[in-house]
Amino acid sequence: MTQVRDTASRGAVYSAAARHMHWVTAAAVLAMIPAGLVMTYRGNTLNIWDGLTNAMYSSHKLLGFLVLWLVAGRLAYRLLKGAPPDEPTLLWWQKAGSHLVHWLLYGLLLVVPLLGWIGVSLYPSLKLFGLFSLPAIATPNQDLAGQVLEIHGTLAIVMGLLACAHIGAALYHHLIRKDGVLRRMLPGLK
Numbered sequence: 001m002t003q004v005r006d007t008a009s010r011g012a013v014y015s016a017a018a019r020h021m022h023w024v025t026a027a028a029v030l031a032m033i034p035a036g037l038v039m040t041y042r043g044n045t046l047n048i049w050d051g052l053t054n055a056m057y058s059s060h061k062l063l064g065f066l067v068l069w070l071v072a073g074r075l076a077y078r079l080l081k082g083a084p085p086d087e088p089t090l091l092w093w094q095k096a097g098s099h100l101v102h103w104l105l106y107g108l109l110l111v112v113p114l115l116g117w118i119g120v121s122l123y124p125s126l127k128l129f130g131l132f133s134l135p136a137i138a139t140p141n142q143d144l145a146g147q148v149l150e151i152h153g154t155l156a157i158v159m160g161l162l163a164c165a166h167i168g169a170a171l172y173h174h175l176i177r178k179d180g181v182l183r184r185m186l187p188g189l190k
Contacts, residue, residue, distance in 0.1 A: 012084030013184045021074040023187055025109065026163075028067045033160045036060055040153070058128040061120055065134055068113035075106055089179045101166055108159040112152060119149035 014022070039056035042048045086095050120126055121138040122145035128134065173181035 064113040115152035
């Protein structure tokens, strides 16, 4: 009976909606972390405040704002619809580690953009591309803005490192263990 259940579980994949939200989120994070490092280097270290730097900041703020709502929707979807059962070949500690990393990533994917939004509200620097502004969610306080944005940056690096661990584990399972862990989240599956 266990073997039948394991065989049925092995075929379980994430829904198309969950896979799409995952890959859009991954692409945004992979773009935002290096862009955030470059924009702060240009603006804060080199003190270059030209059109390119301003466009990078505007793009980063807009994408972060969109990621916040995408991840909130993604988390609501996950809580309502659930996820397929764990890959049956995983050991208990691999399952525990996987769940821990996933929930830490979900938390950071909410907290990091929220801290960014709070930081630009405190600064205040809510204008995007000189065309429109994000809504303010805090009263201006530049000293506090610096502290909040520093935490935002530090947690973004932590999130990037966790994402690298997540990617490394997925590749390990796909290339070394040759199990179905990565396949469950690949786009284009029926």
